[in-house]
Amino acid sequence: MNRLRSGWSLLALALSLGGAPVLAAEPTFCHETPSSHAQGLSIGRASNGKLKGARALESSEAVRTLPRRHRRRCLNWGTPRLVAALQRAAEAVRTHLPDSPPLGVGDLSKARGGPIRPYSRSHQSGRDVDLAFYQLDEKGQPVPAEDLLSFDARGHADQGRLRFDVRRNWLLVRALLQDKEVDVQWMFISLPLRRALLEEARQRNEPAALVKRAESVLHQPSDSGPHDDHFHIRIRCTAEERAAGCVG
Ligand SMILES: [Zn+2]
Incomplete structure (x- = not known):
């Protein structure tokens, strides 16, 4: 069916x-439908792996799969830990700023993991997710992301009609880094947007340890696109997953 x-x-x-x-x-x-496993299990590498006991990301006021291209791909599956962390992080942003639009989620993984070509080489084991940036219109009002859009070095997109919402994007980064249920390995993002986020953190007088951690995980990758149109988040394997063959 x-x-x-x-x-x-x-x-x-x-x-x-x-x-x-x-x-x-x-x-x-x-x-595809998920295989059964009580807690969910990421197996192998992000670039050569699979996934047991996946959970689907459910849309809510705080979070949703991006409507333009991503919903029909059915790549809305991750380890239960990652999916729950995304929901908590999006809710944390709304707790601080209640008029926040839903966090836009692009690709997670297939229900049982494995290759998602042609979209990406990774995203195979339920530990990767692409997130749209929170964005503002020309009047500074938050607007929901409908797709992944490239933001230039000044933080502008859509020919200047949209701005990188540095406040909400930092709140999102902070919530994910402070989440005790997941250990964030990478947050890939372009250099100018990384710089803007770290500047926001310092201006807010965030704890030095948090800023240092953000500096170490926010990274523009050298072997793929500059990530000026989304955060690519990867979480580490748990000890139990490592014992079962998770690498990363
Ligand atoms: Zn990605």
């Missing part, structure tokens, strides 16, 4: 786009 629905959505998409070949060929993974 799910496989059928997935096929129909591709057909509907092709028709709605007048048969545009590139988008119509994009894969979805909607036929």
Whole structure:
């Protein structure tokens, strides 16, 4: 049934786009269902791994899968720890600033993990997630992210119509770094946006240890895109996962 629905959505998409070949060929993974495991288990590497006992990210006022391209991919599965941490972090942002729009979530993993080509080489073991940046309009009002948008070195996107919301993006980083249930390994982001976040942290007089930790995990990768259109977050394996073959 799910496989059928997935096929129909591709057909509907092709028709709605007048048969545009590139988008119509994009894969979805909607036929997959998670395997059972009580706590959830990340196995292998982020770039060569799989996932047991996955949990789906459920949309709420605080968090949602991005509607434009990502929802139909059905890559909304992660280890229960990662999914719960995203929900807590998004709720923490709204606790500090109640008018915050939902955190926009791009790709997590397939229900059982494994390759998600052509979207990414990693995201295979339920420990990776792409997050849209919180953003402001020209009047400084928060607006929900509909897709992943590139922000330039001045923190502008969509030809200057949108601004990088440094306050909320820092609150998000802080919430994830302070979450005791997950150990953040990396937060990939472009250098200018990293600089803006660290400056925000210092201006807020955040504890030195927190700023130092943010400096060590916020990183522009050298072997992939500059990540000027999303945070790519990766969490480390737990001790139990390592014993079962998790690497990272
Ligand atoms: Zn990613």
